[in-house]
Amino acid sequence: MTLKTHPCFSEAAHLKYGRIHLPVSPDCNIQCAFCKRGINKIDQVPGCAGRVLTPREALDILGRALELCPEITVAGVAGPGDTLATDHALKTFLLIQEAYPHILRCLSTNGLLLGERVREIKEAGVNSITVTINSITAEILNEINEFVIYHNQILRGLEAQKLLIKSQLSGIRKATEETDAVIKINTVLIPGLNDGEVGDIAQAAKEAGAVMHNIIPLIPQQKMADRRRPDCEELHRAKMAASHYLDVFHHCRQCRADAAGIMGKNLDITKQLYGEDAPAPDVFSHG
Template sequence: MTDCCKVETEEVQTHQKLNHLLGKHPCFSARAHFKYGRIHLPVSPTCNIQCKFCKRCINKIENRPGVTAKVLTPKEAVKIVAKALELCPEISVVGIAGPGETLATDNALETFEMLGTEYPDLIKCLSTNGLMLDKYSERIINAGIKTVSVTVNAVEPDILQNICTGIFWNGSYLKDYEGAEKLIQEQLKGIEKLSNEGIAVKVNTVLIPDLNYGHMEEIARVVSKAGASIINIIPLIPQHEMKSFRPPDCNELNNAREWAGKYLNVFRHCRQCRADACGIPGKGKELGNLLYDFPMETFSHG
């Protein structure tokens, strides 16, 4: 077999393995969304960027990202997985998506490393804003994480500076254009590095009609070039600094997905889950109340 044919064969085998993997991931596959379960482990308390629409909270009533009943330690999280599998054996994915940024502390990666020993067959999924994605790429790979979701709300600093107030980078706080430019650079570097290692990368984009509606196709084009394989465009939840902004209507959301679909597969079943969600999303089988039976606790998102 020539070297060229060998490379092509390896690429086909990698693609087949990836398709098999994603077929069991309810946040990457429409079919899996109604068949397989996932659990989100809320182990990440702080964040290293400030998005104007983001408000992290501790409560049991709001059904949105950035909300959890409690922030867990990595050891507590592993115990919760054991309990969740008893309640829902259909769980195929263990993900970490907050309530803060997963790579702002070591908690998420420590949890995944522990889960790799305890539950090697579960798909491990990391959600991140992407600022530290390139820096921690080797550790992500070594932890056995096979799917990564990166929130990319713009690929032009002029637009992103109106969505993200600033970022914490190497001990400094970078605001406005400077912060937006650095965030985009690091996101694209991280996406490229991980996709080159065979990790499936999904991009999550918050659709804000007055800011990035006409930018959806360009986001999809750029992240596709970097190596992303799927995009999830989700409507703005007006809150925090954007509480006066309007969410997109159905036509705007459909248009944005159609434009992005020129470059990427589009995931259309996102439930905008809490950071402690558990169950089969497509069946409305949520088990969070059975997992978290402790009282509320004070929470500071740093």
């Protein structure tokens, strides 16, 4: 995959090319304390969308989006739930691969099932994978994730977090070995919690096969509503720590799961795709 036309991977491309997020994944298999998933047209945060599409509806929306904005080069799935918790995202990518083979296919996941679904990811022609890794220390992750649902079993505590960390890193390694997808990681930076291990996260991810790191400031909400966002200096330190191991994003703004358009030009076509009452946020892709 070339990164030159991927607006979420290239600072130059995000001024010229567009992307669309297709909200086809309804369920998630972990619960982050800061995550606010929802079906609404108000909240300008990741995990929210105006509605959940079927794979066929998503293909139709993509076709309409390409008519409105031919500069779109990437179709991604980043929610509202996890892309691998159901089959909807992979079915969508298969449809896109057949109908629009020139469109890059981008998948964002928490990584719990990444290793188990690598074969399907390859068959669907996924070009890039983003894995959100917020900690590689079980004790810290236990304060970030409330539970993990693994094969219909709800797991809590340190064993749940150890399973998630192991699955993320082994999944990245397997995806690197068995697909041609470029792998990026996301980390939500939480002051006083995981800010001291960003370099360690980047190192572990690089050793597994990732090539890029996107560090996202915490949005204080849900059970982390009483925490604060990291300031500019804290973000800078975290990015510098990660940069010893991976290329680091410097142009990311968190977005909804149904965003569409050219981010660098603030060209958003969400209203035209979903109706006049849909949001038109000035935001950028987080995955």
